[in-house]
Amino acid sequence: MDAKKILRKSIKEKLSELNLPEYEDQSYQIAQQLYRSDEWISATTIAITVSKAPEVDTFQIIRKGWEQGKRIVVPKCEPKSRGLDFRELKRFSQLETVFYGLLEPIVSETDSVGRGEIDLVVVPGLAFSHSGYRLGFGGGYYDRFLADFQGMTVSLAFKDQLVGEIPVESHDIPVQKIIHGEGVIHIGN
Known part of the structure; x- marks a missing residue:
């Protein structure tokens, strides 16, 4: 089994x-820390995944975004191209x-929102290193999306998801x- 598989299994x-x-x-x-961050405060359009346990619960974060008048966009995965199509979510009943x-x-029921309109991407992952690299769930969707994304990126993690190091490949983006x-780990750009 390769290093990433072993790490995925132990974190899960x-x-x-x-x-x-x-x-x-x-x-x-974690959500409280996020709301206090400059990234959250300054963002108008926020891209975030709809969480599935055991990821950090994002339902409360999406609700808070709506309450604060932020535009919340969530991803539709496109398996053929391994791409992400972020679409504006106005209520949870627009999910399937x-x-x-x-x-x-x-x-x-939802409209697609271009990458250039997104201020902040909350990037999901299974494990994170202190240098900002992440171990995703294995599809490479986010690495492709972030390759030419100009906005801000943050990840949310339980302490068990923070690890010393993660096997990094050339296309990985912290x-x-x-x-x-x-607390918060700041990673220099």
Whole structure:
């Protein structure tokens, strides 16, 4: 088994031990840190995934964005091109369940938003290193999207998702900031 597979497996095992109160508590603490960040405050259009346990809960973050009048866009994966189509979400009923139980925007009910209109991307991942590199879920969708994205990037992580190092490949792009329950890791560009 390669290093990435082994790491994915061990992180998933650690995260599966988080009980619901702990999961919600840490997700809440992380969300509070996010709302205080300059990136969140200055962003008008925010791209974020609809979380699936054991990722940090993003439903509360999406709600907060709506309350604050921010435009929230969520990704529709395009498996053929391995691309992401971010679409504006105005209510949760505009989501449908697709492969692997992921929730994605219903195309007929949502509008596509161009990469140039997005101020902040909350980049998902399974594990993160202190240098901003992430271990994704294996599709490479975000690395492709971020390759020519000019805006701000942050990731949200439980402390069990922070690791010493991650096997890095040439196309991997680090995020600018990692927000976790106990603080924020700033990564120089």
